[in-house]
Amino acid sequence: MGCILGLDVGGTFIKGLVLKDGKAVYEHDIPTRTGLELAGCIEELVELLASGSGITFSKIDGIGVCCPGVITEDGEVVKAANLGLENYPLKELLQKNLSLPVKVCNDANAAALGEARFGAGGGVANSILITLGTGVGGGIVLNGELFEGNKRAGAELGHMVIERGGVRCTCGRYGCFEAYCSARALTESTRKAMRQDTGSAMWKTYTHDTADGRTAFEYMDTDDSARRVVDKYLQNLACGIANLANIFRPQVILIGGGVAAQGTRLTKPLQALVDREIFAADYAPVEIKCASLGNRAGAYGAAALFM
Amino acid sequence: MGCILGLDVGGTFIKGLVLKDGKAVYEHDIPTRTGLELAGCIEELVELLASGSGITFSKIDGIGVCCPGVITEDGEVVKAANLGLENYPLKELLQKNLSLPVKVCNDANAAALGEARFGAGGGVANSILITLGTGVGGGIVLNGELFEGNKRAGAELGHMVIERGGVRCTCGRYGCFEAYCSARALTESTRKAMRQDTGSAMWKTYTHDTADGRTAFEYMDTDDSARRVVDKYLQNLACGIANLANIFRPQVILIGGGVAAQGTRLTKPLQALVDREIFAADYAPVEIKCASLGNRAGAYGAAALFM
Structure with missing residues (x-):
């Protein structure tokens, strides 16, 4: 080489x-x-x-x-x-x-x-990267190679509906993974929770305009509203990840993008939720890790x- | 050979x-x-x-x-x-x-x-078979080969949640594709529609016990209740299929199992619904066909x- x-x-x-x-x-x-x-x-x-x-x-x-x-x-x-x-x-x-x-x-x-070859994927055969940023992006590595589908139009993991008839997504569908799990969606649900609970601790540091995808994680241990936002976000994320685990059964699912900065505060509860939801988690476990190569x-x- | x-x-x-x-x-x-x-x-x-x-x-x-x-x-x-x-x-x-x-x-x-090698798949590189029977089974062919995931525990396409918190599935999750799109689910929703509309034409031939996955399709042109059952079933099926199309972007998605006996009554409206939902349907179309090898x-x- x-x-x-x-x-x-x-x-x-x-x-x-x-x-x-x-x-x-x-x-x-x-x-x-x-x-x-x-x-x-x-x-x-x-x-x-x-x-x-x-x-x-x-x-x-x-x-x-x-x-x-x-x-x-x-x-x-x-x-x-x-x-x-x-x-x-x-x-x-x-x-x-x-x-x-x-x-x-x-x-x-x-x-x-x-990430599969040089980062947190650690060279396993099958891995998926889910990038939680403005949208929910994704990439699929199967047998060590990129899988992109016919005319490379696949791997649109963010546009998998997890809640039929739910929140409208930028793609036109209703209830996409992205509509619930992007950093933008997390920011919106945090701001909504703040509006509904104006006495919440989050207000001490943030205003409606400055709260972002980090705010609820920051206050999850001191503020019930923040805790509920994080719990709901993790449940939605676990739902989409469990879907991908049942479909692909990769050895590893990696989380990248801004939200991944939460590290084990994100991956630990997520792993527990996913293990409970997927088929035969003991027989063929799927490890959830944060991506390691950043940008x-x-x-x-x-x-x-x-x- | x-x-x-x-x-x-x-x-x-x-x-x-x-x-x-x-x-x-x-x-x-x-x-x-x-x-x-x-x-x-x-x-x-x-x-x-x-x-x-x-x-x-x-x-x-x-x-x-x-x-x-x-x-x-x-x-x-x-x-x-x-x-x-x-x-x-x-x-x-x-x-x-x-x-x-x-x-x-x-x-x-x-x-x-x-089906990919000998049947309706017609030898395309990437195809998916969705079997609508008692459950919803599935199989994935990528680059002409079977893809089964780590320890062959993947391809559980029926256990992709499409409606979070929805109908409980046999796998323990709530809202799985299978819980809405199996022949069993279709039978159940047909019988429920019959109970709610006892004057429906379906009752003339079938009783609550003899109606099955074919009944609503048989009466869809004469009976509003039957039409609604079929429409709702097709929408759920389209939702799951569009998810798989966005994820894999195969050239073909095949429908097998008992429900596939409906032929174009099933695939034609399904194709229209899926085309409307998926990303870039014109650029990389996904054809929906019935499987051809039967059992x-x-x-x-x-x-x-x-x-």
């Missing part, structure tokens, strides 16, 4: 890393230039990564790039609203300009592969597309 | 078939002897299949067997209540007594592989374990 570059294109920064013989030897980030300038911006970072790590282009085996949105098998970005892209032939542009092999995939899926997971996973 | 035998062990019959160069050339079934006599009973059918098709044992490349219950990777039946088995080393017994390679897997999973799917799939 030689040198591989992994790049994760976000709305504000492109994160880059250089893997040498499977080990990260250099990292560098630059601000994202969106729209039609994106390919040029990525090429600039590729050159900075190469020069910064002292690697000549001829030693680079491949460049993995991940970004938000639906990406075709040919590496075309069908649509990525916050990058200002539509039908953008990213892989083709990069391969032509850099004269190096390029692979492009969705960032949530890349993060799942990164580097996508770049690692993008590089792993060449491994 | 030479000769492969496929056997599907049910509670009352063991179905067997002989594949020669990938084509079924002979079929034979015998009554099941359950409990510790099962291996002997299977061996008897193997001999009948060989003699009936004029194939000597030395020409058999392998024997695939499927049966209900959880089966370990070593082909041990952990538990199959209606066969009276617990920790029964089926593969080991058969291999020793027959001196031929044997593979054993779960019957619902085998049926999915059978032979398991035997085909068991044989396909050697292909």
Whole structure:
């Protein structure tokens, strides 16, 4: 194995890393230039990564790039609203300009592969990463490889209905996993609980506008309202996770995104709830852990597309 | 490719078939002897299949067997209540007594592989079979191969909650896909609708005891109560199917089991409902079809374990 570059294109920064013989030897980030300038911006970072790590282009085996949105098998970005892209032939542009092999995939899926190979997945065959951020993203690794479904349109784990006829989701369905378990949903239910219990301890530090996905966890031991918000959130999360455990029976389900900062306050009660709900938990246990690569997971996973 | 035998062990019959160069050339079934006599009973059918098709044992490349219950990777039946088995080393017994390679897997999973390779799946890479019978079974074929999860405990598609806190399921969870979409659930909601509308046309032919999963479909065009039962059933089914479509994005989702006898009365409205619910249905469509191998799917799939 030689040198591989992994790049994760976000709305504000492109994160880059250089893997040498499977080990990260250099990292560098630059601000994202969106729209039609994106390919040029990525090429600039590729050159900075190469020069910064002292690697000549001829030693680079491949460049993995991940970004938000639906990406075709040919590496075309069908649509990525916050990058200002539509039908953008990213892989083709990069391969032509850099004269190096390029692979492009969705960032949530890349993060799942990164965590599976380099992070908390610990190299098990089957793992799932659930990213609890503004939405609920997900990625599926089966037999050590990324699984994305036909035309890479699968792995939309956030858009699994867990409560038919429930809260309307951004996707148009009612009762999606995402509508209950995103950081946004947690923030909303925290603020609602505060409004309904104006004497709650949460009000001492936070106002209706400053409370966020961390607030209820922070006050769960001192404030009944906060406790109830966390309990309900954990139950919803356990429901979706137990569904995925029954469907995939992976060895590990990883939690990433902002909410994962809660660590064992999140995973410990979650594990107990999931163990109680799934089929044959003793026979084929599913471990619930927090992801470990933070916002580097996508770049690692993008590089792993060449491994 | 030479000769492969496929056997599907049910509670009352063991179905067997002989594949020669990938084509079924002979079929034979015998009554099941359950409990510790099962291996002997299977061996008897193997001999009948060989003699009936004029194939000597030395020409058999392998024997695939499927049966209900959880089966370990070593082909041990952990538990199959209606066969009276617990920790029964089926593969080991058969291999020793027959001196031929044997593979054993779960019957619902085998049926999915059978349909994917020989039936309505039509050889696409990714397909899912949902069997609507007493329960809701399922099997997952990814990249042309059976996917069963760690220790083969996955693919429990019926035990995905679609309505949190809903109807209690046999598995202990509340609101499972199975609790709404099994033939049993359909029968129950039909009988409930009849009790609530004693003037309904369904009563002319059926009594509370004789109405079953077919009744509401039979009267859906003449009877409002029946129509409502079917509509609600289709909506629940579409919800679970849309979940699986968003998660796996297979090319095809197949419906098997007794309810599949409704054919396009089932699949046509279902397709419309699912198309409306899933992400990017135009970009990566998911076709909904009825399975085509009937109760032979398991035997085909068991044989396909050697292909």
